[in-house]
Amino acid sequence: MFYICVVTYVSYGVQNRLKTLENLPICICIVGLCLKVLSCVVVKSPMKEQIKQFIESKLDEDGVVETGIEGVQIFRVTTSVRCAPAIYEPTVVAIVSGVKEAILDGEAYIYDSRKYMCCTLSLPVEAGTPKASVENPLLGVTISLNPKIMSDMVVSMESSAIGLQRAARKPQSGPLPKGLGLAPWDEAFGSALFRLLQLADSPLDIAMLGEGRLREFYYALLKGEAWESARRAFGVGNDVARIIEYMSSNLSEPISIDEISQKLGMSRAVLHRKFKQATTLSPIQFVKSMRLNKAAMNIAGGTSVNEAALDVGYTSSSQFSREFKRLYGQSPKQWSQSSDLTSLV
DSSP: OHHHHHHHHHHHHHHTGGGHHHHHHHHHHHHHHHHHHHHHSOOOOHHHHHHHHHHHHHOSSSEEEEOSSTTEEEEEEOSOEEEEEEEEOSEEEEEEESOEEEEETTEEEEEOTTEEEEEOSOEEEEEEETTOOSSSOEEEEEEEOOHHHHHHHHHHHHHSHHHHHHHHHSOTTSOOOOSEEEEEOOHHHHHHHHHHHGGGGOHHHHHHHHHHHHHHHHHHHHHTTTHHHHHHHHSTTOHHHHHHHHHHHTTTSOOOHHHHHHHHTOOHHHHHHHHHHHHSSOHHHHHHHHHHHHHHHHHHTTOOHHHHHHHTTOOOHHHHHHHHHHHHSSOHHHHHHOTTOOOOO
């Protein structure tokens, strides 16, 4: 389109050279409009295409495959799956084809090859692949965030000049960033991800270079828009992250918000405010959602309703059934018999 406009403009100028000054503004506007349209055209990134080709070469049917690199998996989905209960652990999901969706407390996060999803906290969500099909398969990579490595890197970056500059722009007393968010792919992110996946075909390369390439990927992640969320989750003073880790590890046990507040030396109101800023849920809502989501996933996997309830701390089956139906619109028994329950990526 741009070239057509330029040729038209040149031809127009030759044929009407005597009226150049009079008509030049019109031509400039036309060329400017063409440039604007051209700038909106999405150009496929060679790096993303190479990652897509890599996944296609490893997966010719639906499933999740380990790459051999710790915490790194590739996946393919060609079936439309409605959003259903899931628990996201700290992870990054990068899509190279198709669309994926996650819902946290009613807010939908829809992402594709233009943005990746970064979750820095364990969170109860609903997740699905509503647009996946044979014609438009969902292809992507999941990279777990290793807490130890992430903490080491965040603390180091916090003490560096760039970390101090960023902290000065967003003080610790400011609003907590959400533990789930979307960020645009940039060249550093795509390059680091591709270099990481290049190790997958060689156990020796993984053994010798795996951790280094993983740190390189984490560094690209931290230099991008995920920095502030990661700093809150893995940096110094990560109270909310430690609370979530404790709650997630003790879902089958009674959890007292008052006791947690006392241990942290903060009031219940302050804890509630910080927690809600990071997760969009109150501490009590978070625990209930985590318990019910885990139970729903276990039931979908074949666990009996009673066993699933006990595993997440419910001693009353009637209370479990009431709260389950209130959240999902179905009784646990109806949920277990649902025909479209599918394991989600």
